[in-house]
Amino acid sequence: xxxxxERREELAxxxxxxxxxxxxxxxxxxxxxxxxxxxxxTPICTANVEILERAIEDGVKVQPFVKDVKVTIDRSALRKKxxxxxxxxxxxxxxEVVLIIQIGNVRxxxxxxxxxxxxxxxxxxxxxxxx
Amino acid sequence: xxxxxERREELAxxxxxxxxxxxxxxxxxxxxxxxxxxxxxTPICTANVEILERAIEDGVKVQPFVKDVKVTIDRSALRKKxxxxxxxxxxxxxxEVVLIIQIGNVRxxxxxxxxxxxxxxxxxxxxxxxx
Amino acid sequence: xxxxxERREELAxxxxxxxxxxxxxxxxxxxxxxxxxxxxxTPICTANVEILERAIEDGVKVQPFVKDVKVTIDRSALRKKxxxxxxxxxxxxxxEVVLIIQIGNVRxxxxxxxxxxxxxxxxxxxxxxxx
Amino acid sequence: xxxxxERREELAxxxxxxxxxxxxxxxxxxxxxxxxxxxxxTPICTANVEILERAIEDGVKVQPFVKDVKVTIDRSALRKKxxxxxxxxxxxxxxEVVLIIQIGNVRxxxxxxxxxxxxxxxxxxxxxxxx
Numbered sequence: 001x002x003x004x005x006e007r008r009e010e011l012a013x014x015x016x017x018x019x020x021x022x023x024x025x026x027x028x029x030x031x032x033x034x035x036x037x038x039x040x041x042t043p044i045c046t047a048n049v050e051i052l053e054r055a056i057e058d059g060v061k062v063q064p065f066v067k068d069v070k071v072t073i074d075r076s077a078l079r080k081k082x083x084x085x086x087x088x089x090x091x092x093x094x095x096e097v098v099l100i101i102q103i104g105n106v107r108x109x110x111x112x113x114x115x116x117x118x119x120x121x122x123x124x125x126x127x128x129x130x131x
Numbered sequence: 132x133x134x135x136x137e138r139r140e141e142l143a144x145x146x147x148x149x150x151x152x153x154x155x156x157x158x159x160x161x162x163x164x165x166x167x168x169x170x171x172x173t174p175i176c177t178a179n180v181e182i183l184e185r186a187i188e189d190g191v192k193v194q195p196f197v198k199d200v201k202v203t204i205d206r207s208a209l210r211k212k213x214x215x216x217x218x219x220x221x222x223x224x225x226x227e228v229v230l231i232i233q234i235g236n237v238r239x240x241x242x243x244x245x246x247x248x249x250x251x252x253x254x255x256x257x258x259x260x261x262x
Numbered sequence: 263x264x265x266x267x268e269r270r271e272e273l274a275x276x277x278x279x280x281x282x283x284x285x286x287x288x289x290x291x292x293x294x295x296x297x298x299x300x301x302x303x304t305p306i307c308t309a310n311v312e313i314l315e316r317a318i319e320d321g322v323k324v325q326p327f328v329k330d331v332k333v334t335i336d337r338s339a340l341r342k343k344x345x346x347x348x349x350x351x352x353x354x355x356x357x358e359v360v361l362i363i364q365i366g367n368v369r370x371x372x373x374x375x376x377x378x379x380x381x382x383x384x385x386x387x388x389x390x391x392x393x
Numbered sequence: 394x395x396x397x398x399e400r401r402e403e404l405a406x407x408x409x410x411x412x413x414x415x416x417x418x419x420x421x422x423x424x425x426x427x428x429x430x431x432x433x434x435t436p437i438c439t440a441n442v443e444i445l446e447r448a449i450e451d452g453v454k455v456q457p458f459v460k461d462v463k464v465t466i467d468r469s470a471l472r473k474k475x476x477x478x479x480x481x482x483x484x485x486x487x488x489e490v491v492l493i494i495q496i497g498n499v500r501x502x503x504x505x506x507x508x509x510x511x512x513x514x515x516x517x518x519x520x521x522x523x524x
Contacts, residue, residue, distance in 0.1 A: 015255040029160020038168035041302035048451035055448030058441035124146040171434035179320035186317030189310035291422020299431035
């Protein structure tokens with residue numbers, strides 16, 4: 001770890017008035033909000049679904065404290081492009097995300113997915129682990 | 132509180148494995164990520180800065196658990212439209228947000244603003260209060 | 263018209279290899295693409311639908327060559343917020359836009375709206391007028 | 394070409410009151426507006442720049458009438474991630490796009506790129522070809 005990195009981390013940390021566990025889930029929330037609101041509306045059909053999944057994952061991974069992320073777009077909602085007008089745009093209900101944030105020795109696992117009994121895509125905290 | 136609301140709250144809550152404090156800052160993170168990634172890129176000049184501030188605030192307020200939110204766009208970065216091409220698009224560095232989330236008896240105050248010593252817009256947890 | 267404005271207009275114009283009519287509909291296309299992809303995904307319910315319509319309009323108006331724009335979000339798709347989770351996000355199908363672009367003595371009228379017989383929101387050129 | 398495709402094309406076409414050349418540049422404008430406003434704000438550093446370029450291209454290609462598109466993100470504005478906070482978000486000034494739209498026997502070439510003498514990213518029509 002470079003001293004520049006340490007210094008920036010220290011500078012940023014002093015703005016937080018909460019525990020590491022709380023900060024970890026805060027960072028998780030930011031990333032899930034980012035995914036939803038940056039990418040919903042993107043043109044999509046079966047031809048570009050995989051590259052879009054990877055681009056979303058890679059966009060999240062450049063953000064702070066992301067240990068891992070897995071994005072899956074529901075293919076059942078997609079179809080093969082039959083004519084010029086046959087494309088859709090990404091909706092929240094198509095997204096399934098598993099995200100792992102790590103800060104120090106705390107790891108938070110958060111998820112987003114469409115919940116049938118609620119009729120909407122829920123973002124929630126599955127687990128917080130003290131390593 | 133209607134029984135439908137209670138039931139939906141209960142249904143959603145069972146997906147969370149964390150404390151109310153942790154859930155409150157998770158929700159705060161979602162909203163800050165939403166603001167940044169939904170609205171950065173919006174065309175802006177002095178003529179529409181106020182309406183955009185209000186539209187962002189009102190968009191956040193319809194999301195769950197938002198007690199209050201104040202969005203300020205830095206006017207010093209804006210200028211009067213002098214010709215057809217003279218407009219900018221909203222950047223993260225122009226945004227200053229104070230957000231209050233409340234779940235049960237826990238209130239979380241989170242902020243986003245450009246931090247000079249860090250050279251980027253930081254999202255952070257200012258305070259968590261047990262009422 | 264200031265000489266700075268004239269010079270910028272002239273500088274920009276030299277990049278275009280097309281007629282004024284063609285340029286007018288090109289600018290119209292840009293604005294409709296902007297509206298769809300900037301604002302789809304915005305949190306919405308009956309409480310903020312009017313402010314969002316105005317914010318979209320005002321955001322478009324700061325872009326070059328916009329003579330007028332009218333944005334209407336379909337209320338029939340919206341409902342009153344009944345509980346914390348009861349909100350939606352803006353979709354293309356909810357949007358109805360009438361846009362007027364003017365460059366020199368050419369006026370282009372373009373629209374976007376959900377077309378029942380096509381099952382998707384169509385962007386199209388309604389009319390080009392030589393004034 | 395399936396008869397369903399022909400019928401949808403015909404249905405859509407009747408909404409347009411303009412020439413094929415005008416429609417081609419209108420479609421080009423839509424796509425450039427889409428690229429700018431869908432993807433500006435996406436987290437980016439050297440690690441994900443290539444996948445993001447491809448994801449933008451593939452997202453555009455699923456839209457109607459896109460013959461080809463090339464997206465280049467300016468690497469000179471990017472840097473290697475040195476610490477957790479070291480990432481940027483995509484701006485319009487980083488984008489260079491060459492887009493080819495074809496409708497019937499008309500081909501329109503449109504571009505977006507940062508123009509130094511104008512100090513902003515310009516979208517313009519480079520050429521319209523009757524094949």
